[in-house]
Amino acid sequence: MASVPPSIRHIMAEPDFARFEELLMRAGISPRHIRRSVAELREHFADIQEAMRRQGVSDADVGRMAHAELGDLAVIASGMASHPELKCWSRRWPRTARVFYPLAWVCLVPAMPVITGVRHASLIARWGTCLLLSAGFTAALMLAMQLAIQAG
């Protein structure tokens, strides 16, 4: 990369995978497939570039040709969108999702303190121990004071 003039570096830059991700998200593709597709296409792009360099293609042409060979990311995204099985379930069954999500929230809200308690059990245990110790100390202090008053 260092030997490439700045004027053509933008040509060698990798495809706009951020835009690709956005297209897939809008199409309702599940996040797992989005992450994997981006990773695979990135590797694929690097493989194409490597193969071109081995064939003696100049650095100036590698980026442009690799882009062309990989293909238009919008077309790939629409190809993925045409596979309903790759979409997240809420996009495949929107009516079910519209019923399920509110119900799930109604069930989840009362359970949140319990879930939080389980997740932060050690912290709560430490806090509880400190509280008990301080209560014990205060009680002992008050008892000592009471005994001192009675003795006096």
Added chain:
Amino acid sequence: MAQSNPPFMSGVPELLLLRLLAQREMYGYELVRSVRLVTGEAISLGEGVIYPVLHGLEKGGALKSRRKTVDGRTRVYYAVTRKGHTRLEKLQKEWERIRGGVSAALDTPHHG
């Protein structure tokens, strides 16, 4: 570069990918190159278009995948499952039937 042939491609990528992966596990780039090689560049799958097909086949249980790091590069290798072998047999039979039909039609002498 071989020209793409979308009108006749329906179902063909799936058949080719399953056929190649039935021989050995491969990753996406390797598969695209293999398709070109075995078809004598008659069929050229779009480089990136292969992934939706692979993911779809995996989701359907015909393929399984695993990540493998080779020379510092992490690749996703695909292999055919038992269900995939069954699907491949079915697709091959279907393809033979269509090929037989088209051949018979082409071999029929012209009338008039």
